[in-house]
Amino acid sequence: MGGGELVVAVAGATGAVGREMLKTLEGRAFPATTVKALASSRSAGTTVPFAGGELIVEEMTEKSFEGVDIALFSAGGSTSKQFAPFAVKSGCVVIDNSSAWRMDPEVPLVVPEVNPEDVDWHKGIIANPNCSTIQMVVALKPLHDVGKIKRVIVSTYQAVSGTGQKAIAELETQVRQLFNSQEPDVKVYPHQIAFNCLPQIDVFSDGDYTFEEIKMIKETNKIMGDDSIKVTATTVRVPVFYGHSESVNIETEKKITAKEARAILSQAPGVVVYDNPAEKIYPMPLMAGGEDPVFVGRIREDNTIENGLHLWIVADNIRKGAALNAVQIAELLMERGQVRV
Template sequence: MEKLNVAVVGATGAVGREMVSILEERDFPFADLKLLATERSAGTVINCKGEEYVVEVTTPESFEDVDIALFSAGGTASKKLAPEAVKRGAIVIDNSSAFRMDGEVPLVVPEVNPADISKHNGIIANPNCSTIQMVAALKPIYDQVGIKRIVVSTYQAVSGTGKDAMDELQEQTRAILAGDEVKAEVYPKQITFNALPHIDVFFDDGYTKEELKMVNETKKIMGDEEIKITATAVRIPVLIGHAESVNIETNAQLTVEEAKKALDNFSGVRVVDNPTELVYPVQLDTEETDDVLVGRIRKDDTIENGLNLWVVANNLRKGAALNTIQIAEKLI
């Protein structure tokens, strides 16, 4: 592959650091690597491929001579700086929600809708982490028999909020075990030994922004506005790895064995499902694999063509950084 100049925006954040790590792991062919962040993080030194890179303050001029800019700095920064990068000739792959539902911006999971990459006008959006793993698990089933309805409940790790949330979980745990006062600053309630049915802001209809992201993004990625989707998103006291209970109603019958075969043959997905031997995917498993893991696959007898699945993936990697870099690999 041709060597390109790459910039990582938000390089000192949890996802940004994963991006840098994955660029090294996958030997991404960059000629020059520019690491960008806010003034607060400027001067931080990050190693990649044996070289030390000093993090710089992000400005519009930072994108001069950059071919691909990987953004993980939040929606506000993306809206302000992504057009500046495009203006200077870079292609932006953005991990925020800023452009996901823009009709001119493709929303891509490379295993699911790679052809959409070519439709970009300078910006390609990376989907929400919980959406990525769900559509990866559902795409092989969708291709075989179609999907009429999806009911999903998520069990999401605190790393989806960022490093401060990971620190808060660990600090609260230490405080509880020591008998000290517990402080909740990142989340509105204590997260340790708790589950919060609240991710992102609430809308007037009672749903959260995270739940609506899953609904709208899934329809866009699958290219099917007719799928009925309802979601409940829950934050749980796990550091890394999102899990999802997914119930689907298909357009035609698909047996459990047929579903397992379709999933196992799909790139980036692995079936981990032998309950009699206590084999099923858990969030800790995702620290050692980039696959989307699917287990507890079983028939739902309450509807004509129903299936239940348990879907687990690493939210920092496949749910964010890895998917972004896979898009870049497809792009070049």
């Protein structure tokens, strides 16, 4: 740290998001002098690809963050709770991908296209929002700025990669088993996911909302900086490997026509409008895989209310929904002079 050198650590480097974080740091030419790959003792000594070579994975300990400027965490909530405070004490800024700190009033919850200024009040930890929340607010913020959103009704269609490598493997295995007339192994999810849809992500809580739905509701208000926006959500796991899709209905105070919405979103940072129903052009998870933007299509007016819009929003949940957003926050820290190098 200091002397113009910038040291970045990726905590949870062997997981799906951790690997994508390394790939994103490389792809965006993030100006790190040194990148460290950290994981559990089980993974220590293995390697992960980076910048045309490999990084040797180190065991994450309380002392791993000495001399580190920025740590990108994607190792689960309990690990973040355990190690992030040690990283902060070492003078490191933590960008955490778990849900551990998101609703802490002392911790900014940041989507760079929506609330970049919030990085300025961090106290050592910045939270990366839920993947499904990120892609939704990227599309909603420009519309909110014009018409002030009063209410959001969202139904999600979320890929298995949001659960991690074990879920990806389970979907692959179940498809193979079913094609071979075998009984599918069901371990990761409460029911078979192959050729099925599960209207449950995470466990049920108050009012029979799942924690995933509650995250979308609370995080949207915090990121948008407006508790008056009413949000309700139904989150569904679908048999897709990568890419979350969302059907979003919004009600605004000021009328926004579908044509105006397309124009607004076409100019919005991080958004690509892909919307021509006559030519069967609309966003799909297959096209979003490996891509940075949030894709928006099926933009149309809701004729049941005075000021309503329907949107279909798709993004790669591992990229914009996790790794890319975290790296963009790190870039913001650099731009706004929040890293001591």
